[in-house]
Amino acid sequence: AQTVTQSQPEMSVQEAETVTLSCTYDTSENNYYLFWYKQPPSRQMILVIRQEAYKQQNATENRFSVNFQKAAKSFSLKISDSQLGDTAMYFCAFITVGRGIQGAQKLVFGQGTRLTINP
């Protein structure tokens, strides 16, 4: 079974600090995609960053970067210069192939990390 584990249910840091959210996953596939999604309180879930497993280079998006360790099946998210607007639930997710007729894309989510940025 494909699983995603986020071992930190909650984290809290001061504004402008750097914070790292951990994520590990389990799969027997060699080619897949990993995502970090952000869901602010009572707001829409949005994509933060995406990593393709066949790419060795870690993905970055402005203040957000990942540390992708394929052999260790680890995919952590680093947020630099954290801002109050970064307060949200962060979900790590993994693409697996579903059981549909066309092998539909199926996201497997971790349980989430609730991140609070304090002023």
Added chain:
Amino acid sequence: DTEVTQTPKHLVMGMTNKKSLKCEQHMGHRAMYWYKQKAKKPPELMFVYSYEKLSINESVPSRFSPECPNSSLLNLHLHALQPEDSALYLCASSQDVGAGGTLSTDTQYFGPGTRLTVL
């Protein structure tokens, strides 16, 4: 424009009511998804539509009935729901799905959700 819209934002219904949730995207995406999300939990996949055909049904009770009238619209018809069905219902879409076991590279974009309360 990476927008997925959902109506209504909030819905309160009794156990004998029939109601519908609506989702719309104008990004030309050919895959659409329904998720159920309980508080402080990750989204749980319910249904996947690929090219307007039901591709995945995650063993969802028949009181939830999805419909995809065209490539831009996705409905979820609700009938005889139970209080435990109260949750945030999320719609998502992606450009394409992988065919025949191949992986899609496309990101899922989420709508803001409908918060459903069943009395």
